[in-house]
Amino acid sequence: MKSKSALRLENLDILIEAVLQKHLTYGPLAKDGEYAWQKIDPKSNPYMGCAVTMLPAKHILQPVWQDIYSFKFGNGFQIKEPELAEKIALFGISPCDVNSILALDRVFGGRLIDPYYWKRRENTLIVAANCTEVAGESFCTSWDTGPELYSNYDLLITELSDGYLLEVGSPKGEDVVAVLNLPKATQDHLNEKAVRLNAARAATKKKLPVAPDDLHRFLKERFNHPAWVPNSDACFSCGNCTIACPTCYCFDIRDEVMPSRSIGVRRSEWDSCQLLEFAEVGFHANFRRLRIDRFKHRTIHKLSWMKQQYGLTGCVGCGRCVRWCPSWPERRGRITSLADPVEIVTDLMEPSERYEGIERPGGVIA
Amino acid sequence: MNLKKPPARTLDLKRTEVKLTASVNSNDKVKTALFKFTCCAGCQFALLYFFHQLPETLELLDFVYFKMAMRKELEEPYELAFVEGGVSTPEHIEQLKAIRSQAKVLVAFGACAAHGGIPSIKNWQTERAVEENVYPDPLLVSSIKVSPIDEFVKVDYHLRGCPIDEVEFMELIRSVAADKSPYIRGHPVCVECKLRNNICILLMREGVQEGMCLGPVTRAGCRAVCTSNMRACFGCRGPMSNSNIPEMVRTFMGKGFSAKDIEMRFTEYAGLSAEFSEGARAYYGRKTPYYHRKAA
Numbered sequence A: 001m002k003s004k005s006a007l008r009l010e011n012l013d014i015l016i017e018a019v020l021q022k023h024l025t026y027g028p029l030a031k032d033g034e035y036a037w038q039k040i041d042p043k044s045n046p047y048m049g050c051a052v053t054m055l056p057a058k059h060i061l062q063p064v065w066q067d068i069y070s071f072k073f074g075n076g077f078q079i080k081e082p083e084l085a086e087k088i089a090l091f092g093i094s095p096c097d098v099n100s101i102l103a104l105d106r107v108f109g110g111r112l113i114d115p116y117y118w119k120r121r122e123n124t125l126i127v128a129a130n131c132t133e134v135a136g137e138s139f140c141t142s143w144d145t146g147p148e149l150y151s152n153y154d155l156l157i158t159e160l161s162d163g164y165l166l167e168v169g170s171p172k173g174e175d176v177v178a179v180l181n182l183p184k185a186t187q188d189h190l191n192e193k194a195v196r197l198n199a200a201r202a203a204t205k206k207k208l209p210v211a212p213d214d215l216h217r218f219l220k221e222r223f224n225h226p227a228w229v230p231n232s233d234a235c236f237s238c239g240n241c242t243i244a245c246p247t248c249y250c251f252d253i254r255d256e257v258m259p260s261r262s263i264g265v266r267r268s269e270w271d272s273c274q275l276l277e278f279a280e281v282g283f284h285a286n287f288r289r290l291r292i293d294r295f296k297h298r299t300i301h302k303l304s305w306m307k308q309q310y311g312l313t314g315c316v317g318c319g320r321c322v323r324w325c326p327s328w329p330e331r332r333g334r335i336t337s338l339a340d341p342v343e344i345v346t347d348l349m350e351p352s353e354r355y356e357g358i359e360r361p362g363g364v365i366a
Numbered sequence B: 001m002n003l004k005k006p007p008a009r010t011l012d013l014k015r016t017e018v019k020l021t022a023s024v025n026s027n028d029k030v031k032t033a034l035f036k037f038t039c040c041a042g043c044q045f046a047l048l049y050f051f052h053q054l055p056e057t058l059e060l061l062d063f064v065y066f067k068m069a070m071r072k073e074l075e076e077p078y079e080l081a082f083v084e085g086g087v088s089t090p091e092h093i094e095q096l097k098a099i100r101s102q103a104k105v106l107v108a109f110g111a112c113a114a115h116g117g118i119p120s121i122k123n124w125q126t127e128r129a130v131e132e133n134v135y136p137d138p139l140l141v142s143s144i145k146v147s148p149i150d151e152f153v154k155v156d157y158h159l160r161g162c163p164i165d166e167v168e169f170m171e172l173i174r175s176v177a178a179d180k181s182p183y184i185r186g187h188p189v190c191v192e193c194k195l196r197n198n199i200c201i202l203l204m205r206e207g208v209q210e211g212m213c214l215g216p217v218t219r220a221g222c223r224a225v226c227t228s229n230m231r232a233c234f235g236c237r238g239p240m241s242n243s244n245i246p247e248m249v250r251t252f253m254g255k256g257f258s259a260k261d262i263e264m265r266f267t268e269y270a271g272l273s274a275e276f277s278e279g280a281r282a283y284y285g286r287k288t289p290y291y292h293r294k295a296a
């Protein structure tokens, strides 16, 4: 990105207004005491820190429910696709979430292209915000997907002691800020940014105990480790960990036909590999009938297989699965989130013998 | 006290009835009968609400028997039978078997037919105690324990929930009309809850009754209507396809809920299902329900 320039911003409102001019803008807003990605207006107050929102911003690019097309029989077969020309802005998206979008780009724009995703993606302005503080659940520093974003943004905000530093990363971003006539940032501002982000990095205690490059080998070797058993025993197969994950991309497609039987819609809905029905095929055959297989699948797909498939990590360390998993079993004397990748990996590092004699009901409950 | 009177609701029953009778002659509609056993009839009532929003129902179904909406007596033959309510007298069993022999497709209509529902809470006490509670002279009544209808007859589809869900109902009748199997969700309420961008009550409302959410083990299909309105799921749709009951009990215990709380939550609607009765008994060992049924 060549057109990098750094500017000073007194308050966010003028930037929000400038973005709102031409974009349908979403940001992390408070909802029921937490944060959720919602549409913002000039009066709203998007959170610029490390918001472990309920759903990640992926639901704006790949909606939970999507009408792929409507169809009509009679006079041949006609289909009508939705128009997706609207310009979107993601305001205050955190570095890990930008990285998750890069992973989704590989999935929906690789060998096979999802035109609906891409139309939205091309029309999306990314106004990212560096995290000057990292949430307790997050471990982005393990992947270097945060708290600082290095590229792939249109605009990048960093909170300083007085006001904000605004970096421009693309001509698209340039267009938005050109009218604002913002003053240039000084070297002092850039230094303060570095200090603040280094402090955030240093304060992040949560870390994957295995180096990212080594995870593939590590998990392969421990595919039959006994620690998977008590882990999956505590799992509800509820899908929260994948639905809340910013890099999970699985969806299901179903046709809804009206009673006249000549019109209908083809609709997609997010799906999750944690659900029993996910891998079910004809005659009720199921590739992952056992809970333990599904639990393993999600963990390994996030931590290793997605990297093998698409070249980018399938976990960005956002901490959403940690936050939203309803199951909190006791591990090593502490109450922990079952879905937490750091805890699962730590369990797998224990010698197998440690799990001998630990008996919990089920084990391979379907 | 200064209570505000709620605005009066108008339900245009007359309009519904006119439409129902108007549809009798059509022959490519599915002839349908709706029967009621032990329940509050709330699911039938919900259906009347659907009609107002979805005249489409009447394009598909031709009701030959529907006590709450039409004056007509039962008229055979019919192809589709909705059975509302559980079985709680010996006569019910005979009637139910007669319905099964007539209907091509038999649908358990609502939580009471599918799992026993709220009436089934009586199964956890002796029949005598229940009768003495309700009737001045228990010797005059002969009721039996409540059971879901598939205790006695084969049920083709279950419309679960208290009351049934509109979208699932439409999916079912469209599918029956098109002679294909409907999409009935097997996954837990959590899926529909999280898809709606809700906060998790179970995690955020620690230690209070409102936080006692059965969503992780309860079958979806209700569009998570309770949790979307900040109420815990009561499990009215019964167990999901592979619910992890021991973990649900452990989770509730960990949050400080008492054995009594847990028993009450599990027995409220679907305590007769094998799964939920396991949850009810987990920490309250002595009691067992009247019988133990395999999951539907």
Ligand code: SF4
Binding pocket: A241, A244, A245, A246, A247, A302, A314, A315, A316, A317, A318, A319, A320, A321, A322, A341
């Ligand atoms: S696996 Fe968990 S921490 Fe990693 S990206 Fe997904 S939700 Fe975030």
Ligand code: SF4
Binding pocket: A242, A245, A247, A248, A249, A250, A271, A272, A273, A274, A297, A298, A299, A301, A302
């Ligand atoms: S973890 Fe499961 S839901 Fe997520 S992308 Fe992988 S297979 Fe899909």
Ligand code: SF4
Binding pocket: A234, A235, A236, A237, A238, A239, A240, A241, A242, A274, A324, A325, A326, A327, A338, A339
């Ligand atoms: S790991 Fe947690 S969030 Fe994921 S399916 Fe299991 S219980 Fe649900």
Ligand code: SF4
Binding pocket: A240, A326, B189, B190, B191, B193, B194, B198, B199, B200, B201, B202, B203, B213, B214, B215, B216, B227, B233
């Ligand atoms: S509120 Fe209940 S249904 Fe919703 S995610 Fe939490 S546990 Fe599941």
Ligand code: SF4
Binding pocket: B161, B162, B189, B218, B219, B222, B223, B224, B225, B226, B227, B232, B233, B234, B235, B236, B237, B238
């Ligand atoms: S959220 Fe639970 S209690 Fe509420 S309708 Fe759904 S299944 Fe029933």
